[in-house]
Amino acid sequence: MDRGLLDWLDDASAERGLYYAGRREGWDFRSYRELRDLVLATAAALRAHGVRHGDVVALVQRSGPGFVATFFGALAAGATPCTIAPPFAFQRADDYERHAAHLFGTVRPRITVCDDESQERIRKIAAVTELPEPVVFDQLVADAEPLGAPLTLPETALVQFTSGSSGFSRGVRISADALRANLDGMRQWLGCAPELPAVSWLPVHHDMGLVGFLLNVVVTGFDGHMLQPDDFIRSPQRYLRRISERRIAMTAMPNFGLSYILRRVRPADLEGLSFDSLRCLIIGAERIDPRVLDDVHALLGPHGLDRGALLPAYGSAEATLAVTGLPPGEGWSVGEPYAGDAASLAGTAVVGCGRPLRDRTVAVVGEDGGELPEGQVGEIVVRGVSLADGYVGDAGTASGTSLGDRLHTGDAGFLRDGQLFVVGRLGDGLKVSGKMVFAESLETLLHQRGIPERRVAVLLGVRDGVPTGVAVFAGVRDGWREIAHEVLSEWLGDAQLLAVEVPRGGIAVTSSGKPRRRVIWKSLCTGTYDDTTGPLAASPDA
Structure with a gap:
């Protein structure tokens, strides 16, 4: 239509x-x-x-x-x-x-x-x-x-x-x-x-x-x-009741919204509710954790939620919004980059974000601009009917995204069987032993180990000539430093590891809740956090 x-x-x-x-x-x-x-x-x-x-x-x-x-x-x-x-x-x-x-x-x-x-x-x-x-x-x-x-x-x-x-x-x-x-x-x-x-x-x-x-x-x-949004934060149960009572067919949210439901909703809260009408729950805007999808289906599946209703998707403002999406009923899957790819973060499962919408094409390109084979990680490039005309005023180039006859997204990903797998943001990574490690991947691992979303941000880069990984904690709790040290030291090898503590709510985020990594990194390098920065040690006394 x-x-x-x-x-x-x-x-x-x-x-x-x-x-x-x-x-x-x-x-x-x-x-x-x-x-x-x-x-x-x-x-x-x-x-x-x-x-x-x-x-x-x-x-x-x-x-x-x-x-x-x-x-x-x-x-x-x-x-x-x-x-x-x-x-x-x-x-x-x-x-x-x-x-x-x-x-x-x-x-x-x-x-x-x-x-x-x-x-x-x-x-x-x-x-x-x-x-x-x-x-x-x-x-x-x-x-x-x-x-x-x-x-x-x-x-x-x-x-x-x-x-x-x-x-x-x-x-x-x-x-x-x-x-x-x-x-x-x-x-x-x-x-x-x-x-x-x-x-x-x-x-x-x-x-x-x-x-x-x-x-x-x-x-x-x-x-x-x-x-x-604050209605949902106060009571995700109210949102779920509306789906059941009005036989809702479609909804959407980022990964953190699903995580929030898992934290706040108990099986007893769902008594008498049904989600069999829900055919499209679109998940986008940020990295998708496969364990969260599994856990959401385990929570809501007994009340009628079909696994095929969970629809990972990928998009960007420069493409108006939607670029790829999984069709209703297919069922989401995970994939890993090609193990021999020197630019990949091998061993991490990435959720597939579906195939391009009508009249759009997606390619993954290397540093020379040439298209890469399936399974190899590179920059996601989009062509199609809904690309923006350009930017307003002086757009700058800090984000790594550029617009022309095609959209260079500044995002890293790979293709497999025509489906797009999004790994992370180019420029928010560090090459370790020939393999690129992405900040979003490490944050996902921290969340899986029990540090809630919006309470930690990972920064990666070269500081004073030294490869560096930083865990920024918002209202740090006991045990979080040890978890972060274990994860970051495993993936970052000999990189310098730092911890920064800010008050709860003190991590600079975008209007949609994403960490503003480069802004925080710049503040770190200019000394803004000197009073609360120290080594990320294996134990508090190390």
């Missing part, structure tokens, strides 16, 4: 729409017909505020009807929406202000539409960046008369920021054709249809929550059930 980005406005259903989690167990429903009227009213209000064709409209809002109305209202007004993480996505105010000021300075929006929760913080940042004061959504649309019909779509339908795991986030220009092609490709891959409901707790400022869920749901026209 090929759908334009605003086609849903012409056939907006009064029966289907979006359900938003309210307080306690309540849910608020907005039909697509109600949302259509709000979108057209928002478009008229944006035009009245001076927004013209091709202008950028920044959104700093939580998931809600106002976000939907502002995003599609910007498109209906001929403008380009750009989503920016609200303050809740960052634990430290100074980190958020630096991050948001960079994003605002990059896109220079004509108008910023925020919610009440974000207004004061964004007002301060707008003053620093010499931008107009933000407008609260409810005030924007007050007394606005809807446009009779949407205006011509802008050339750039979305400015989407990269995660910033390798430095500052970069603004990616996504055309209307690329966005439409990615949504169409996902619908074909997943078999999306209006009668198949979906649920998500993912933040809508992130590409997985925005493109992968919200835009897909609205443009296709099926029922979407939306929780806030």
Whole structure:
């Protein structure tokens, strides 16, 4: 089903729409017909505020009807929406202000539409960046008369920021054709249809929550059930109950979300629940741990979850979102790089992320740019219909990702039987005895040994001419140093091993929760952590 980005406005259903989690167990429903009227009213209000064709409209809002109305209202007004993480996505105010000021300075929006929760913080940042004061959504649309019909779509339908795991986030220009092609490709891959409901707790400022869920749901026209990220953190049981009660067919999350369910949900919590309706649980955005997939199926399988519903996938902001994905029902698998490959981390099992979506190709290339044989690790390169047009302003090159007629992702992986296996981030690794060791692989091993996600980050590089591995602990607990020493010394040989301690929540992360390794590494090398840095010893007294 090929759908334009605003086609849903012409056939907006009064029966289907979006359900938003309210307080306690309540849910608020907005039909697509109600949302259509709000979108057209928002478009008229944006035009009245001076927004013209091709202008950028920044959104700093939580998931809600106002976000939907502002995003599609910007498109209906001929403008380009750009989503920016609200303050809740960052634990430290100074980190958020630096991050948001960079994003605002990059896109220079004509108008910023925020919610009440974000207004004061964004007002301060707008003053620093010499931008107009933000407008609260409810005030924007007050007394606005809807446009009779949407205006011509802008050339750039979305400015989407990269995660910033390798430095500052970069603004990616996504055309209307690329966005439409990615949504169409996902619908074909997943078999999306209006009668198949979906649920998500993912933040809508992130590409997985925005493109992968919200835009897909609205443009296709099926029922979407939306929780806030903190709703999920407070009670993953509520999310699971919704799947069971409403016969949900589709959902998505990163690996850490599955790990969180495993930590917080006991078998007794699942009594009376059924997950046999769930045909697509997409897993992406970060390295996938095969043990987590096994454990999730062991927990939910007795209640009807089919193993074939777990769908590892791979994507990037520069490709709009989805690049590869495992089809429903096939069942995920693991693979290892070719044992004789000098660039591989042999002996580690990597989860397959499926095959390319329609009209996309994926290759793995070596340092000379030539394609590598199956099983050999190299850089993942993507070609296809949904690549971005380029970056906004001075994109820089720190991330290792580059755009042209093909996308050099800066990610390492290998192909086997047409399926992509993602190993880690190029530049976040260290060559040991001729084999490349990746930070993400070591973090996975630490998590498997009991150190929770978001409580440790591994850094690898050459410091003062010495190969170095660093374990950064956020609120270190007894036994964690010993685990980290055992794992890092096994894989890193004679490299210098260091430990850095920061307070809980003190690991710099992107708006989607990934460690900002290169930012932390730079701080380490410039002495920021000198007071809390020491050798990573086999025992606390060593």
